[in-house]
Amino acid sequence: MSESWKSQQWLAIPLKWVGLNPAELHCLAKLVRLYTSKKSTLQPDDVATIDPSDYRSLSRLAEKGAVNLHNPYKISLDWDGPDSLVIRRIALRRSKEDASELNCDPYRIQRAARHVHKSLALLTLTHGWSPEGHGLSIADTCNLQQAAQRFTAKRFNVKRGGCVWRIYHVLCTSGSKELRKHVLLDGEALTEVDIKAAFPTMLVKFVVESERDDYWKLLFGDIYTALAPSITRDIAKVQMMQLLAGCLYDKQELHRNFRSRFPLTALKLITYKAQGHSQARYLQDMESHIMLMDVAISCAEQSIPFISVHDGCLVPRSFDPNLVKDAFRREVGFDCQLHVRHPSPLLAV
Numbered sequence: 001m002s003e004s005w006k007s008q009q010w011l012a013i014p015l016k017w018v019g020l021n022p023a024e025l026h027c028l029a030k031l032v033r034l035y036t037s038k039k040s041t042l043q044p045d046d047v048a049t050i051d052p053s054d055y056r057s058l059s060r061l062a063e064k065g066a067v068n069l070h071n072p073y074k075i076s077l078d079w080d081g082p083d084s085l086v087i088r089r090i091a092l093r094r095s096k097e098d099a100s101e102l103n104c105d106p107y108r109i110q111r112a113a114r115h116v117h118k119s120l121a122l123l124t125l126t127h128g129w130s131p132e133g134h135g136l137s138i139a140d141t142c143n144l145q146q147a148a149q150r151f152t153a154k155r156f157n158v159k160r161g162g163c164v165w166r167i168y169h170v171l172c173t174s175g176s177k178e179l180r181k182h183v184l185l186d187g188e189a190l191t192e193v194d195i196k197a198a199f200p201t202m203l204v205k206f207v208v209e210s211e212r213d214d215y216w217k218l219l220f221g222d223i224y225t226a227l228a229p230s231i232t233r234d235i236a237k238v239q240m241m242q243l244l245a246g247c248l249y250d251k252q253e254l255h256r257n258f259r260s261r262f263p264l265t266a267l268k269l270i271t272y273k274a275q276g277h278s279q280a281r282y283l284q285d286m287e288s289h290i291m292l293m294d295v296a297i298s299c300a301e302q303s304i305p306f307i308s309v310h311d312g313c314l315v316p317r318s319f320d321p322n323l324v325k326d327a328f329r330r331e332v333g334f335d336c337q338l339h340v341r342h343p344s345p346l347l348a349v
Contacts, residue, residue, distance in 0.1 A: 059139035112296035119305035122186040129182045180343045194312025196337040208264040228254035244280035246273025294327035
């Protein structure tokens with residue numbers, strides 16, 4: 001008997017919330033628990049006092065009309081009462097036992113985490129900066145203020161992911177992108193370096209050899225728009241992650257075109273999932289292998305500040321991006337393309 005139900009959660013939600021993604025529903029479930037902690041029922045006009053920094057999806061929920069923000073710390077849920085509820089199934093976070101078989105040395109991860117923490121301590125906010133006046137929503141301004149307070153107090157909260165080999169901190173969570181525009185790293189303006197189309201590029205290692213040349217042609221352009229020209233790039237990215245997880249649906253344009261163009265690789269992904277594995281998880285751990293086990297350790301040995309942010313990093317303006325390219329080549333066996341951005345051009349030195 002299948003035990004897949006252990007990784008799923010069933011929620012009764014208002015009909016107007018059906019379009020929300022799992023992360024947003026998890027956030028709403030957390031808010032509902034806060035509402036009902038002192039009462040047995042939730043009413044549409046109930047208002048709660050919250051700390052906005054505890055809710056990562058709060059600004060998106062406000063934009064989609066699921067919550068109402070009355071001031072930075074007061075919030076109410078936008079729903080019509082218990083009469084129009086529907087059942088929605090969402091996946092739970094995977095357990096540590098579900099992690100991929102990719103071998104990650106805990107000692108090297110710990111060493112990388114120490115270097116990231118040491119580099120975070122070298123960050124300084126520019127003089128006179130304030131979280132207000134950036135044209136952000138109330139929720140985003142609150143998140144930015146909370147992040148800045150932790151930032152100035154040197155509370156970076158560096159921690160490892162429970163099931164993935166990633167390192168999380170204040171600059172890769174709430175308010176991070178706006179905050180990056182106003183900080184210096186070891187006296188230099190920040191530079192963002194990340195791998196272009198990281199997961200599709202790493203997938204090259206697993207594409208069937210007879211289909212690899214055609215796949216490379218897509219990567220040299222924009223693989224998302226090439227496989228799904230009639231939908232937005234953001235939606236195409238979501239469909240790509242579903243595909244990498246081995247879930248191919250003919251109703252999804254990107255899945256349909258991928259299966260038509262790369263049938264052997266599509267079959268390989270489906271088979272991998274049927275064996276109880278996930279290519280997406282494996283690639284996520286491979287990404288951390290590259291950025292943490294290789295690039296971060298190399299930077300630590302050369303005393304170069306390095307702050308990991310998922311499939312990229314924040315480094316000083318003088319950083320050589322070839323360090324990332326070389327690490328990717330060693331891990332995957334192929335070259336990659338990089339995005340190199342300067343979030344604070346006015347601070348360039």
